[in-house]
Amino acid sequence: MDILTLGIHRFWKKTLMRRVNPTANTNLIDMASGTGDIAIQFLEYIKNNNAEKDSHVTVCDINPHMLEVGKKRVKALNYNPKLITWLEADGGNLPLENDSFNAYTISLAFHACTNILKWSFDLYSYIMLAFTHVLYGQWQPYRHLVKNIQEFPSKETLKVMIEEAGFQNVTYENLLFGVATIHSGVKL
Numbered sequence: 001m002d003i004l005t006l007g008i009h010r011f012w013k014k015t016l017m018r019r020v021n022p023t024a025n026t027n028l029i030d031m032a033s034g035t036g037d038i039a040i041q042f043l044e045y046i047k048n049n050n051a052e053k054d055s056h057v058t059v060c061d062i063n064p065h066m067l068e069v070g071k072k073r074v075k076a077l078n079y080n081p082k083l084i085t086w087l088e089a090d091g092g093n094l095p096l097e098n099d100s101f102n103a104y105t106i107s108l109a110f111h112a113c114t115n116i117l118k119w120s121f122d123l124y125s126y127i128m129l130a131f132t133h134v135l136y137g138q139w140q141p142y143r144h145l146v147k148n149i150q151e152f153p154s155k156e157t158l159k160v161m162i163e164e165a166g167f168q169n170v171t172y173e174n175l176l177f178g179v180a181t182i183h184s185g186v187k188l
Contacts, residue, residue, distance in 0.1 A: 012180045013107060017041040019173070019182055020103055024053040028103040031091045033059040036070030038105050043079045052083065058101070060087040060094070155181050 016038065022028065022045055030038040039057045046055045061067050067086050074084060089095060091106075153161065155172050162170045167185030174181050 008176060008180075012175050012182075013037055013041050015175060016105060016107060016182055017045045019184060020045075020105065022046050022049075022051055022055060022103060024051045024055060026051065026055045026103050027058075027101045028056070028105065029058045029060060029096075029101040031060050031104065031106040033061045033070065034063070034066045036067075036074055038107055039070065039084060040074065040077065040079075043074070043077075043083060046083075047079075052080070056083055056085070058085045058087055060089055060091065062088065062090050064088050155183075158183055 020026075020028070020042075022042060024046075026042075026046070028039075028042055030036075030042070033039060036059050039059045042057045046052045059067065059070055061070075067088055071086055075081070087095075155174075155178075159170050159172055162183060162185050167187045170183065170185035172181050172183045
């Protein structure tokens with residue numbers, strides 16, 4: 001991801017965690033978590049803010065390879081394994097009870113690119129696919145990411161979808177001129 005976003009995604013994820021502002025008793029699920037970047041941000045945040053009591057993060061991704069990489073990263077960083085659960089599942093068909101969590105995150109860079117940025121994103125995407133193929137010997141995982149980004153709904157459409165799912169006070173905040181966006185809402 002560092003190559004795809006030139007490292008800027010780290011700033012976005014830290015900003016996201018500051019907006020979530022987890023406290024003790026936060027039970028977070030991070031969907032499409034990949035290698036656990038948001039979970040690591042969460043674990044670091046609750047550690048630094050003395051909010052570990054009864055806090056937990058569930059890392060959910062459909063890709064078992066990504067989850068394994070995440071597990072190794074979390075173990076290497078020496079976080080308390082009791083504070084994290086790894087779940088291989090499709091976000092559209094979770095084996096979990098409704099209302100099991102009091103915080104929900106999902107993140108990927110460039111998902112809400114505006115139409116004005118579309119041509120530059122398309123060009124950038126294909127250059128990055130070629131570059132990742134040369135650098136890592138594979139481009140398939142990144143092609144899936146590009147496809148998801150291209151099919152992602154607009155910011156306003158996503159806001160309406162979140163409201164229709166029962167959330168209130170739904171807003172969004174653009175980061176880096178709208179290249180990334182943080183949507184938030186409250187479900188009572």
